[in-house]
Amino acid sequence: MAIRIFITGGTFDKEYNELNGELFFKDTHMHDLLEMGRNKVPVAITTLMLIDSLEMTDKDREWIVHQCRQCAENKIVITHGTDTMAETAGVLAKNIKNKTIVLTGAMIPIKFGSSDGLFNIGGALAFVQSLQPGVYVAMNGRYFNWDNVRKNKDTGIFEESK
Amino acid sequence: MAIRIFITGGTFDKEYNELNGELFFKDTHMHDLLEMGRNKVPVAITTLMLIDSLEMTDKDREWIVHQCRQCAENKIVITHGTDTMAETAGVLAKNIKNKTIVLTGAMIPIKFGSSDGLFNIGGALAFVQSLQPGVYVAMNGRYFNWDNVRKNKDTGIFEESK
Amino acid sequence: MAIRIFITGGTFDKEYNELNGELFFKDTHMHDLLEMGRNKVPVAITTLMLIDSLEMTDKDREWIVHQCRQCAENKIVITHGTDTMAETAGVLAKNIKNKTIVLTGAMIPIKFGSSDGLFNIGGALAFVQSLQPGVYVAMNGRYFNWDNVRKNKDTGIFEESK
Amino acid sequence: MAIRIFITGGTFDKEYNELNGELFFKDTHMHDLLEMGRNKVPVAITTLMLIDSLEMTDKDREWIVHQCRQCAENKIVITHGTDTMAETAGVLAKNIKNKTIVLTGAMIPIKFGSSDGLFNIGGALAFVQSLQPGVYVAMNGRYFNWDNVRKNKDTGIFEESK
Numbered sequence: 175m176a177i178r179i180f181i182t183g184g185t186f187d188k189e190y191n192e193l194n195g196e197l198f199f200k201d202t203h204m205h206d207l208l209e210m211g212r213n214k215v216p217v218a219i220t221t222l223m224l225i226d227s228l229e230m231t232d233k234d235r236e237w238i239v240h241q242c243r244q245c246a247e248n249k250i251v252i253t254h255g256t257d258t259m260a261e262t263a264g265v266l267a268k269n270i271k272n273k274t275i276v277l278t279g280a281m282i283p284i285k286f287g288s289s290d291g292l293f294n295i296g297g298a299l300a301f302v303q304s305l306q307p308g309v310y311v312a313m314n315g316r317y318f319n320w321d322n323v324r325k326n327k328d329t330g331i332f333e334e335s336k
Numbered sequence: 337m338a339i340r341i342f343i344t345g346g347t348f349d350k351e352y353n354e355l356n357g358e359l360f361f362k363d364t365h366m367h368d369l370l371e372m373g374r375n376k377v378p379v380a381i382t383t384l385m386l387i388d389s390l391e392m393t394d395k396d397r398e399w400i401v402h403q404c405r406q407c408a409e410n411k412i413v414i415t416h417g418t419d420t421m422a423e424t425a426g427v428l429a430k431n432i433k434n435k436t437i438v439l440t441g442a443m444i445p446i447k448f449g450s451s452d453g454l455f456n457i458g459g460a461l462a463f464v465q466s467l468q469p470g471v472y473v474a475m476n477g478r479y480f481n482w483d484n485v486r487k488n489k490d491t492g493i494f495e496e497s498k
Numbered sequence: 499m500a501i502r503i504f505i506t507g508g509t510f511d512k513e514y515n516e517l518n519g520e521l522f523f524k525d526t527h528m529h530d531l532l533e534m535g536r537n538k539v540p541v542a543i544t545t546l547m548l549i550d551s552l553e554m555t556d557k558d559r560e561w562i563v564h565q566c567r568q569c570a571e572n573k574i575v576i577t578h579g580t581d582t583m584a585e586t587a588g589v590l591a592k593n594i595k596n597k598t599i600v601l602t603g604a605m606i607p608i609k610f611g612s613s614d615g616l617f618n619i620g621g622a623l624a625f626v627q628s629l630q631p632g633v634y635v636a637m638n639g640r641y642f643n644w645d646n647v648r649k650n651k652d653t654g655i656f657e658e659s660k
Numbered sequence: 661m662a663i664r665i666f667i668t669g670g671t672f673d674k675e676y677n678e679l680n681g682e683l684f685f686k687d688t689h690m691h692d693l694l695e696m697g698r699n700k701v702p703v704a705i706t707t708l709m710l711i712d713s714l715e716m717t718d719k720d721r722e723w724i725v726h727q728c729r730q731c732a733e734n735k736i737v738i739t740h741g742t743d744t745m746a747e748t749a750g751v752l753a754k755n756i757k758n759k760t761i762v763l764t765g766a767m768i769p770i771k772f773g774s775s776d777g778l779f780n781i782g783g784a785l786a787f788v789q790s791l792q793p794g795v796y797v798a799m800n801g802r803y804f805n806w807d808n809v810r811k812n813k814d815t816g817i818f819e820e821s822k
Contacts, residue, residue, distance in 0.1 A: 292455045
């Protein structure tokens with residue numbers, strides 16, 4: 175069965191607006207990344223929202239939970255802003271069992287030259303295929319259980335929270 | 337314990353010689369890739385050789401086996417040319433037990449704009465952390481057991497051989 | 499004699515701060531660009547300031563005029579934010595005669611993948627070598643006299659103002 | 661009137677064939693480059709041939725001369741392999757007067773990350789707009805008269821031949 179990929183936004187998909195110098199969302203770059211990676215794992219990509227994760231509401235997270243629960247696939251990758259990725263992971267873990275869900279994102283927009291996005295999506299797709307059911311964050315080459323992860327705001331690096 | 341990364345060459349590390357228009361090896365780009373991916377998994381990188389895998393000899397493969405066996409780490413990623421990656425995987429599997437070894441590479445040199453190398457190394461690092469001991473090939477977002485993989489020469493895609 | 503290159507900032511040299519998602523200045527990327535372009539025209543690069551051109555003051559422009567006047571070279575390229583590039587060109591034209599001064603910049607930061615910066619600096623260096631003394635803006639592959647140029651705020655394109 | 665751009669091939673437009681590891685021609689990348697540069701100079705692009713300049717024959721050069729002579733535009737940019745760029749410039753100069761013709765190319769294919777192609781085309785377009793009628797080579801940020809240029813085979817740098 176295919177792997178479901180849900181897009182929620184975050185730095186991963188931000189673009190530079192050359193008229194006003196601000197970052198904005200237009201569309202996901204997931205298809206381009208998977209093509210660049212010559213990915214042949216069957217995937218089904220759905221864009222749930224394209225927002226900065228600092229602006230993600232409880233309602234948004236309910237929607238993500240709902241989509242993860244109702245989709246046919248039991249292996250799910252979610253792209254997500256890094257600032258509240260751990261929080262969303264917690265909400266998912268409390269509501270969904272028996273599926274392997276891996277959240278990932280990027281520190282640098284994919285559209286910018288030196289993004290970590292391609293590395294991270296390569297890792298997330300691998301982890302979702304090989305880890306036991308559960309909710310995980312995959313960043314910095316590592317995976318973390320949902321209840322033992324935080325983003326270090328000073329360094330931008332994900333680390334154990336316990 | 338750190339993950340051992342052995343470099344053997346392949347398209348992954350090829351560069352363009354602007355004086356004669358040929359591809360050549362100078363040094364591995366693994367460090368740059370891991371930096372771009374903001375990798376924080378402890379790794380120890382050793383360049384065993386920098387060769388086209390079509391030119392890899394039995395002697396070279398013995399050397400790779402020897403290095404994999406004698407190193408302290410039991411999780412090993414090997415970068416390798418795609419043409420004989422499956423063959424080297426077979427030699428490793430027959431000689432080494434109790435270690436997780438993941439071979440990966442690239443169809444496009446990392447130094448060229450649209451390489452799959454960053455995606456592949458992200459996947460290989462994830463697979464080596466999460467798969468059981470054994471020898472695997474990680475390409476195209478997928479992983480293959482050493483005894484069930486071949487590169488389709490017409491498409492450049494890795495697939496099951498059975 | 500060398501061509502003098504004065505750096506003043508602008509989108510050209512902005513970078514993405516991955517900790518707070520904002521754009522900022524660290525250093526000029528001019529040296530990298532000239533190396534990528536295999537430039538062999540003798541140049542002397544001086545960073546006068548690294549600011550957004552919307553924040554450029556009269557005092558800043560006086561400083562640029564002073565530097566252009568006092569430097570030994572009579573061919574000068576200035577990198578500058580696009581929003582007030584035409585204004586600075588006007589100030590320079592009123593104060594400096596007998597030198598060829600070409601202002602250029604970028605709509606997309608050089609550090610991002612798809613910048614126009616390398617194209618623009620290639621053009622600016624060519625124009626400064628071949629145009630008569632005067633003050634010009636070089637953008638969009640074209641050159642404009644200082645008194646007949648404006649940036650169209652709606653399109654981001656430079657055009658004649660008369 | 662528009663600037664005519666004639667494409668003849670060279671490293672500029674080479675691509676990497678990931679199935680056999682060789683470089684080949686598919687199509688010109690000129691349109692992508694001009695879009696990236698936000699070029700607004702009217703241009704008319706014609707691909708005359710896509711060949712390695714070491715394989716360019718007298719017949720090919722006749723064809724280029726014919727096209728340059730018969731086209732309506734009197735400002736012409738020609739992309740060309742670097743190895744025999746100076747030779748073609750000489751043939752053009754002996755056959756065409758009253759037009760400004762600028763030959764340029766690249767040391768690294770545009771499709772590879774670190775190409776000088778965007779810088780060179782930015783320069784060539786600027787030189788063709790500002791130089792007197794004649795035949796020139798524009799490389800390394802400089803322009804050379806057709807009768808005083810050669811490529812240094814050891815360094816890959818263009819220099820005066822006298």
